[in-house]
Amino acid sequence: MLAVVPPPVTVRVPSKVNLHLAVGDRRADGYHDLATVFQSLSLTDEVTVAVADEPGVEVHGEGAGTVPTGASNLAWRAVEELARYAGRDISELKVRVVIRKGIPVAGGMAGGSADAAATLVGLASLWRLEIGRDELAVLAAKIGSDVPFVLHGGVALGTGRGEQLVPVLSRHTFHWVLAFDRRGLSTPKVYAELDRLRADGEPPAVGAVEPVLEALASGDPRQLALLLGNDLQPAAVSLRPTLRRTLRAGVQAGALAGTVSGSGPTCAFLCESGEDALRVAAELAGAGVCRTVRVAHGPVPGARVVNDESPRPTPPEVHA
Ligand SMILES: C[C@@](CO)(OP(=O)(O)O)[C@H](O)COP(=O)(O)OP(=O)(O)OC[C@H]1O[C@@H](n2ccc(N)nc2=O)[C@H](O)[C@@H]1O
């Protein structure tokens, strides 16, 4: 008798920007305690998981050539975590993961984490596992600090390594322009650079998180713009000094404010409206300070199955 092969499952997953990122001292385990406010963005990756005789990972799209396709791909780490949970033999996994990247690689927007979160959701559906979002979040945290947030989506306050989440009330759709840099930045190197800057002096640090939460509840982008802050920004700028010019150019182009996204080097510019974001994107693209400019909005939902094959919302892209 022929076994019935389940159809492939496709999952869309958001990127993130840290609206507020307060970094504590380096802990004994090498991580830093964080207090961060994440917002998910409409710049997405899509991941399809399928039963296949040839297991592995395929990567297409934005920066695909620089992404590992072997066991170190975060999506494959997710396959292995879920297989362990389900009691499946890791050496016998007949799963193919196809990633279509829209999120820049090593860009500070949680692209690899997004693919891991999408793989957890897709494979749980493909294998018809009885597993809730809370259990998926536990597996997500084992793969990386940012994975639980992109699984969850929306807006959340992250503490611990960034993996402990509390949802945050947010009343507005916020509009962003994203400036991709020509090369990525390594997250551990940026944290290490912050440690070095702190050993040598006192790099600027963000204020309290409460006003950011109030601005999100009010839904006023002007109020939020005044409060964007990232302790990793001085470290990212120290490693990539051209980011100073990019940050200036976004504000000169009409954004309310700009910030380095997470560990960078992507710069995220908050705009008053969707129309403003398109104007700022066009002007920033002409300034020649970055590789590519995109517009995006947030918050959006976390990783979710999109098997209906509804057309993918492709954000306008402007090449610099
Ligand atoms: C900086 C942030 C801000 O949201 O995002 P990205 O810019 O990478 O997207 C995150 O903290 C990145 O999270 P993620 O990329 O999942 O990092 P992980 O894989 O867990 O850790 C990679 C390395 O980053 C450093 N790390 C990460 C998280 C943390 N709270 N403290 C750290 O010091 C450690 O050196 C760790 O070995």
Ligand SMILES: Nc1ncnc2c1ncn2[C@@H]1O[C@H](COP(=O)(O)OP(=O)(O)O)[C@@H](O)[C@H]1O
């Ligand atoms: N699926 C994946 N997509 C992107 N990068 C991945 C993936 N799996 C592993 N990586 C590795 O993780 C590193 C960080 O990637 P990424 O998550 O995109 O950046 P960031 O941590 O800045 O948000 C990359 O340099 C890449 O080598």
